[in-house]
Amino acid sequence: xxxxxxxxxxxxxxxxxxxxxxxxxxxxxxxxxxxxxxxxxxxxxxxxxxxxxxxxxxxxxxxxxxxxxxxxxxxxxxxxxxxxxxxxxxxxxxxxxxxxxxxxxxxxxxxxxxxxxxxxxx
Amino acid sequence: xxxxxxxxxxxxxxxxxxxxxxxxxxxxxxxxxxxxxxxxxxxxxxxxxxxxxxxxxxxxxxxxxxxxxxxxxxxxxxxxxxxxxxxxxxxxxxxxxxxxxxxxxxxxxxxxxxxxxxxxxx
DNA sequence: TCCAAGTATATAGTATACTTCATACTTGTG
DNA sequence: CACAAGTATGAAGTATACTATATACTTGGA
Numbered sequence: 001x002x003x004x005x006x007x008x009x010x011x012x013x014x015x016x017x018x019x020x021x022x023x024x025x026x027x028x029x030x031x032x033x034x035x036x037x038x039x040x041x042x043x044x045x046x047x048x049x050x051x052x053x054x055x056x057x058x059x060x061x062x063x064x065x066x067x068x069x070x071x072x073x074x075x076x077x078x079x080x081x082x083x084x085x086x087x088x089x090x091x092x093x094x095x096x097x098x099x100x101x102x103x104x105x106x107x108x109x110x111x112x113x114x115x116x117x118x119x120x121x122x
Numbered sequence: 123x124x125x126x127x128x129x130x131x132x133x134x135x136x137x138x139x140x141x142x143x144x145x146x147x148x149x150x151x152x153x154x155x156x157x158x159x160x161x162x163x164x165x166x167x168x169x170x171x172x173x174x175x176x177x178x179x180x181x182x183x184x185x186x187x188x189x190x191x192x193x194x195x196x197x198x199x200x201x202x203x204x205x206x207x208x209x210x211x212x213x214x215x216x217x218x219x220x221x222x223x224x225x226x227x228x229x230x231x232x233x234x235x236x237x238x239x240x241x242x243x244x
Numbered sequence: 245t246c247c248a249a250g251t252a253t254a255t256a257g258t259a260t261a262c263t264t265c266a267t268a269c270t271t272g273t274g
Numbered sequence: 275c276a277c278a279a280g281t282a283t284g285a286a287g288t289a290t291a292c293t294a295t296a297t298a299c300t301t302g303g304a
Contacts, residue, residue: 003251059223101178106218113211161269161282
């Protein structure tokens with residue numbers, strides 16, 4: 001159980017961004033009910049995991065809305081098994097598409113490199 | 123040589139977006155100097171290629187600024203061979219990073235699927 | 245006890261990538 | 275030659291994802 005500044009350090013994400021993610025429903029901490037003097041929010045390791053996932057997913061072009069879908073399928077017990085599987089399977093397909101696109105880009109860039117090496121205009 | 127509406131059809135990208143990309147310096151058409159009655163812009167197949175590349179690169183999370191760098195390394199003759207290679211090599215590294223991240227996400231999601239199948243909360 | 249540093253909340257501002265709108269001119273077809 | 279459809283331009287508006295600012299309260303160490 002950690003406060004927001006420690007979480008930010010661990011995940012290497014600005015505090016402001018974490019608050020934004022919490023407001024957006026991607027993550028959530030909890031207030032300790034036995035503490036009445038403040039309303040500090042505590043986060044567990046699950047949140048750190050989620051933040052790492054968010055970071056990766058964002059890096060490969062998923063939107064926060066898309067990421068939220070996956071996280072909900074992951075952690076929300078309210079959803080049916082079937083609907084969770086549907087979301088996750090769709091996401092796996094999208095991931096494979098992205099991998100294919102990245103490989104295609106790689107080929108194109110390598111071709112381009114060869115052309116430059118050989119002094120061809122293109 | 124085609125006008126913008128045909129280009130939009132071929133690349134499956136809205137005309138407005140194409141105009142935005144042109145203003146942003148990612149692509150450029152040409153006006154026919156022998157035509158004086160209008161200032162219609164014509165595009166060749168190179169532009170179609172660029173648009174396809176832009177689409178893929180965007181899908182995997184590259185920004186327009188990053189994409190512009192690659193396109194410039196690709197088509198701008200003004201840059202030195204060395205600086206072009208630098209840009210392209212960096213981009214290849216970033217692509218490999220993204221592929222690794224996608225594979226990591228894939229593993230995580232498949233693990234999550236197994237947990238759901240086996241009825242484990244997590 | 246003082247006070248720097250941490251926390252919470254709300255609001256406003258910024259950057260990116262479009263998208264829409266208004267206006268005006270051009271072209272091709274009936 | 276009328277007129278719908280296409281084109282160009284500029285400016286304003288929108289969505290997403292932050293980022294910064296202001297205010298106020300809390301905590302922990304000298």
